[in-house]
Amino acid sequence: DVKVTQSSRYLVKRTGEKVFLECVQDMDHENMFWYRQDPGLGLRLIYFSYDVKMKEKGDIPEGYSVSREKKERFSLILESASTNQTSMYLCASRISGGMDEQFFGPGTRLTVL
Amino acid sequence: RKEVEQDPGPFNVPEGATVAFNCTYSNSASQSFFWYRQDCRKEPKLLMSVYSSGNEDGRFTAQLNRASQYISLLIRDSKLSDSATYLCVVNCAYDSGYALNFGKGTSLLVTP
Numbered sequence: 001d002v003k004v005t006q007s008s009r010y011l012v013k014r015t016g017e018k019v020f021l022e023c024v025q026d027m028d029h030e031n032m033f034w035y036r037q038d039p040g041l042g043l044r045l046i047y048f049s050y051d052v053k054m055k056e057k058g059d060i061p062e063g064y065s066v067s068r069e070k071k072e073r074f075s076l077i078l079e080s081a082s083t084n085q086t087s088m089y090l091c092a093s094r095i096s097g098g099m100d101e102q103f104f105g106p107g108t109r110l111t112v113l
Numbered sequence: 114r115k116e117v118e119q120d121p122g123p124f125n126v127p128e129g130a131t132v133a134f135n136c137t138y139s140n141s142a143s144q145s146f147f148w149y150r151q152d153c154r155k156e157p158k159l160l161m162s163v164y165s166s167g168n169e170d171g172r173f174t175a176q177l178n179r180a181s182q183y184i185s186l187l188i189r190d191s192k193l194s195d196s197a198t199y200l201c202v203v204n205c206a207y208d209s210g211y212a213l214n215f216g217k218g219t220s221l222l223v224t225p
């Protein structure tokens with residue numbers, strides 16, 4: 001079974017803090033993704049990575065950065081957390097593009113106070 | 114980028130009913146299409162891929178109309194366990210590769 005794990009299920013941080021969300025997949029997948037999901041807005045792509053040390057901005061990258069130093073790990077960084085970054089963050093991975101299934105982690109519910 | 118549009122619902126149907134969801138996408142160059150299912154407080158999971166010729170998986174049928182840029186999902190003989198949010202998904206091109214763009218989802222509630 002493919003497994004995508006995220007470091008925390010729930011996280012509470014204060015405005016201005018630097019926040020790291022970690023994601024690990026165990027199936028040697030090339031591609032990894034970070035989304036956020038908000039009521040009424042659906043899943044929106046923040047950043048993705050096609051290979052180690054590669055990254056590309058998705059549709060809403062502002063206020064975020066990412067790091068992919070190892071194939072299995074993809075980190076999302078909030079340099080200075082703000083209240084509008086309170087959301088559910090979902091990490092995903094897949095073997096490659098095309099018709100391959102994308103597997104999601106369980107999500108991290110981040111609250112920024 | 115507003116790639117994928119779908120009716121949010123909710124659709125409330127009795128057990129045994131047939132229900133259809135529709136979705137439109139804006140990028141005519143898109144090549145790959147999917148339906149994902151998301152249960153309450155869970156992560157999305159692949160329900161089925163959508164092929165040009167249409168495809169069926171048990172009670173579920175997916176259709177693609179490239180000319181109209183339209184995707185559909187038909188669920189026959191609805192079960193209580195089909196209650197979930199159904200996400201229409203399109204594989205979209207970015208600079209370095211493809212990434213999935215999700216519709217906002219259509220909520221289905223199947224009642225006894």
